[in-house]
Amino acid sequence: MKRGVLVVGLNAFIATPFLLLNLWHSMPLRVDIGLQIRNKLWAWLVYACAESRSWDALDEHWLAKIDHGYPTEKLVQAREGRRRVFHQIFRQGNNPDRVRGTNGKYLLEVVSAEPSQAEATSLYESFLWTMLGEHRLSSVQLKTVQNALLEKLNFVQLTDIEVAVAKHLGQEHPALQLDDLNIARRSALHLAKLTSADAIALLCCEYKLAIDDLSLKKADIYLGAIATSISKLEERWCVHEGVVRSLRALIEVRLLRNFPEPITPEMLGIKKRRRGAASEPKSVTERLKKGNYPNKLFLGSCAEAPTVALDSWLAAFFHNYREHHASYVSDLSERLALDEDLQHLAGANLQETIELNKSAFSAPVVRPRFVCEWSGYRDD
Numbered sequence: 001m002k003r004g005v006l007v008v009g010l011n012a013f014i015a016t017p018f019l020l021l022n023l024w025h026s027m028p029l030r031v032d033i034g035l036q037i038r039n040k041l042w043a044w045l046v047y048a049c050a051e052s053r054s055w056d057a058l059d060e061h062w063l064a065k066i067d068h069g070y071p072t073e074k075l076v077q078a079r080e081g082r083r084r085v086f087h088q089i090f091r092q093g094n095n096p097d098r099v100r101g102t103n104g105k106y107l108l109e110v111v112s113a114e115p116s117q118a119e120a121t122s123l124y125e126s127f128l129w130t131m132l133g134e135h136r137l138s139s140v141q142l143k144t145v146q147n148a149l150l151e152k153l154n155f156v157q158l159t160d161i162e163v164a165v166a167k168h169l170g171q172e173h174p175a176l177q178l179d180d181l182n183i184a185r186r187s188a189l190h191l192a193k194l195t196s197a198d199a200i201a202l203l204c205c206e207y208k209l210a211i212d213d214l215s216l217k218k219a220d221i222y223l224g225a226i227a228t229s230i231s232k233l234e235e236r237w238c239v240h241e242g243v244v245r246s247l248r249a250l251i252e253v254r255l256l257r258n259f260p261e262p263i264t265p266e267m268l269g270i271k272k273r274r275r276g277a278a279s280e281p282k283s284v285t286e287r288l289k290k291g292n293y294p295n296k297l298f299l300g301s302c303a304e305a306p307t308v309a310l311d312s313w314l315a316a317f318f319h320n321y322r323e324h325h326a327s328y329v330s331d332l333s334e335r336l337a338l339d340e341d342l343q344h345l346a347g348a349n350l351q352e353t354i355e356l357n358k359s360a361f362s363a364p365v366v367r368p369r370f371v372c373e374w375s376g377y378r379d380d
Contacts (some may be wrong), residue, residue, distance in 0.1 A: 033250065036134075038093075039096060040093045040246075044237065044239055049246065062107065063101065066101025066103060066105040122198065123197045129197075131204055134261055146202065146205040146209065155307055155309055155310060156307070156308055156309075157305050158305040161365075163305050164323070166324070167329065175308045178304065184306050188221050188222050188225035193232065196233075203226045206307060216217065226251065249267075277320045329361045
């Protein structure tokens with residue numbers, strides 16, 4: 001009898017790790033609240049782009065693409081009843097990338113391949129969710145994201161040397177006005193009208209970088225544009241009010257307020273569905289104290305070039321940048337060589353001094369997208 005009990009106990013001991021391993025794999029992966037909001041917005045845009053009559057109709061259309069068309073299909077009994085896949089993604093923020101059909105295809109992959117769903121795919125893949133993640137981006141990372149978004153959305157911000165070269169051409173382009181807030185305001189409004197997640201992301205980048213530079217007047221412009229851009233996105237797609245409210249709250253706590261982590265769904269107004277849940281923590285607005293912020297801050301002008309939309313003049317300027325840079329360097333080197341002190345120190349004639357000054361300049365850095373052949377740019 002004792003031997004039987006010992007054997008049973010030993011079997012249970014051996015089986016325990018395997019049971020725990022199976023339990024681990026069966027547990028759902030924790031999805032960050034930012035990605036939950038992304039998934040909910042994605043489901044809504046798929047619904048809006050498809051002009052479906054109901055969530056069930058949406059399931060019927062898309063699930064057929066991942067559940068049919070494999071060799072042993074006739075041997076498998078068809079699923080019955082309402083599956084409510086898209087509705088569950090919208091309500092709970094589940095990741096559509098984990099929804100796999102019986103033919104091995106993933107729901108997100110199938111939807112992304114459909115041209116009519118380009119807006120939903122763009123939203124899902126937006127840089128906005130990188131910025132709204134749990135880990136805050138440094139200034140260097142923000143600049144990397146900003147540069148990627150500028151190129152994607154056809155906007156430009158000139159570097160210091162590019163501004164100097166462009167001014168040498170005698171132009172008065174808005175991209176060269178370093179301290180004109182009206183240009184920043186027009187650019188921010190242009191971005192807000194794009195009604196895309198990437199536009200919101202770029203506005204957030206501009207806001208954060210302006211704050212880092214203590215350009216608070218410029219930051220205030222982008223702060224208002226962020227709110228406008230979200231409202232226009234909501235208006236265009238008639239997005240559910242609750243999802244938009246959560247997006248606004250997430251942007252506020254993670255980008256604008258630098259609120260401490262972790263951020264729970266309840267703090268963003270997303271209620272728990274299970275019974276007997278613990279009491280909800282205080283909302284963000286209740287925890288923020290206005291007295292923690294100074295009433296007055298020093299306001300300075302921005303020394304960086306403004307972000308502007310790419311137009312025909314800028315496109316031509318970048319395409320011919322090597323020639324413009326060479327002309328700028330030659331002119332500046334000649335003016336420096338005419339300085340008697342520099343010429344005396346060089347101990348050489350005028351032409352040798354000019355060539356010496358030219359050698360002090362580094363080679364021009366040409367933006368990759370304009371290196372290839374360019375046949376003109378048409379303003380939209």
